[in-house]
Amino acid sequence: MARIPEQEIERLKAEVSLQRLVEAKGVTLARQGKDWLGCCPFHADRTPSLVVSPGKNLWYCLGACATGGTVIDWVMKAERVSFRHAVELLRNDAPLTGPVVRQATVPKLAAPVGAGQSDHRRRGRR
Numbered sequence: 001m002a003r004i005p006e007q008e009i010e011r012l013k014a015e016v017s018l019q020r021l022v023e024a025k026g027v028t029l030a031r032q033g034k035d036w037l038g039c040c041p042f043h044a045d046r047t048p049s050l051v052v053s054p055g056k057n058l059w060y061c062l063g064a065c066a067t068g069g070t071v072i073d074w075v076m077k078a079e080r081v082s083f084r085h086a087v088e089l090l091r092n093d094a095p096l097t098g099p100v101v102r103q104a105t106v107p108k109l110a111a112p113v114g115a116g117q118s119d120h121r122r123r124g125r126r
């Protein structure tokens with residue numbers, strides 16, 4: 001399986017707005033100090049127990065879930081996908097992420113085998 005570079009993961013964690021991801025899940029966030037509070041979509045939440053810290057871009061459910069993390073952890077839980085899949089979703093600027101800062105990908109050198117395709121994209125490689 002092609003490894004996702006650590007720096008790519010760090011970039012996503014820093015650049016993808018967690019607040020936006022949470023709101024895209026239909027959670028209404030209310031400001032509380034420097035954090036945002038909302039009802040956790042992952043359990044039957046009657047009192048807002050989901051805390052989003054925009055400064056750190058981290059979330060935490062103080063309620064039944066007692067879990068939290070980064071934007072990647074959020075997507076894993078919200079979309080029920082693997083870590084890798086979550087990274088792919090965020091990376092590919094899926095609609096669920098809202099506007100993600102696009103960065104030009106570093107052009108890859110054409111592989112000597114199977115050359116001819118300049119636009120060599122990741123296939124379903126493991």
Ligand SMILES: [Zn+2]
Pocket residue numbers: 040041042043045049061062063064065066
């Ligand atoms: Zn929860």
